[in-house]
Amino acid sequence: MELYKYVALGNDFLITEFQESIDYKKYAKSILKPHLGIGSDGLIVVNSKTNSASFYNVDGSSASMCGNGIRCVFLYLYKKNPKEKMILKVNDIFYDLHLVSLHPFTVDVHFPKRLIDIKNFEIDSLFGAYSVFVGNSHLVIFDDNEKILKMMKKDDKELYRTNINVVTPLTKNMIKVDTFERGVGRTLSCGTGALASSIAYKLKTDCKEDIIVHYELGELNIKEDEYCYHLIGEARFLAKIEANI
16 A cells, blocks of 8 residues: 655654545554554545545544644645645535645645634533634643643543643743644644644633744644634655555
């Protein structure tokens, strides 16, 4: 099978073309294993004929959206047929994507505001949190919540039955986000986590500016207009792989 390795701010993916005969949940568990497989954070199955994509985690579970992965899909399709704008279907939701620059290859992903759902609530009366849906669900917690931070230090994947983001404000419009993804664990970056965290941060602080989300390997920019949130960041192609797994 032909696989293509892409990366977005340290979040790495294997991309392959859709084939009817393959159980991709089972295949993801095999191919994504470090040491025994090729290893990556996720498997992306693309149907180039329909401009659609499906995302799979290391544990074989499906992800309803992936903000870093969808930028890699744009680059994958761009290499086949260079277009500055595309509409991609993910889990029955259509996303507009625009090319921002070629060097580095930067993509603007549009998240319609009608898609977004956010709640401010308490869990078991232990700590306040924001539940934010941006195509997938995220729990956003701020770094002054000592009780949840003690739980996170265990690094127990059983805790992460949703995507959990811990936000540390750096400046008025810059935040650092640590994401623990459902089905993956801690990742170097998370696109939808950055978006969800930015939305929660703006709600908490009443910040009106665009947000910069800082990660170890780079930054994501979150902009907002009347109709959409914009997730803007890079994507890179790494290698073509012939896999016998």
